[in-house]
Amino acid sequence: MDPEIESLIADASLSAHLATAVDGRPHVTPVWYDYHDGHLHVLTGGKKLGNVRRNSRVAVSIEQADGPDVEWSVSLLGTAEVVENPERVREVSRRINAKYRGEDEAGDTSGGAVVDIAIGSATAQRY
DSSP states (O other): OOOHHHHHHHOOOOOOOEEEEETTEEEEEEEEEETTTTTTEEOOOOHHHHHHHHHOEEEEEEEEEEEEEEEEEEEEEEEEEEEEOHHHHHHHHHHHHHHHHHHOOOOOOOTOEEEOOOEEEEEEEOO
């Protein structure tokens, strides 16, 4: 991936929007994420997880904004893999909690799994 895009999304504690689609119907939802070793990771369950299991093609949108003023946005297209290994779930949960909450705790990961997104394409726009 482009190093400029990596620098935008790597450490920022921004929410992202994960888009999944099943049966021709999109489902877009805000998520916290972790970017590590060239992959975007989301810890989730419920409908998002079910959608990824049925269709691994996903889109992610991330933006840095200050009120109504958007500084930049990144759009990612990728292929998601569901990872349910408890150790991996705890590892990703720790990184996400440290990023967004400033905590080094795994938190409650019951019912959740890691959605590991291999990024196929990425575009960035600065405003």
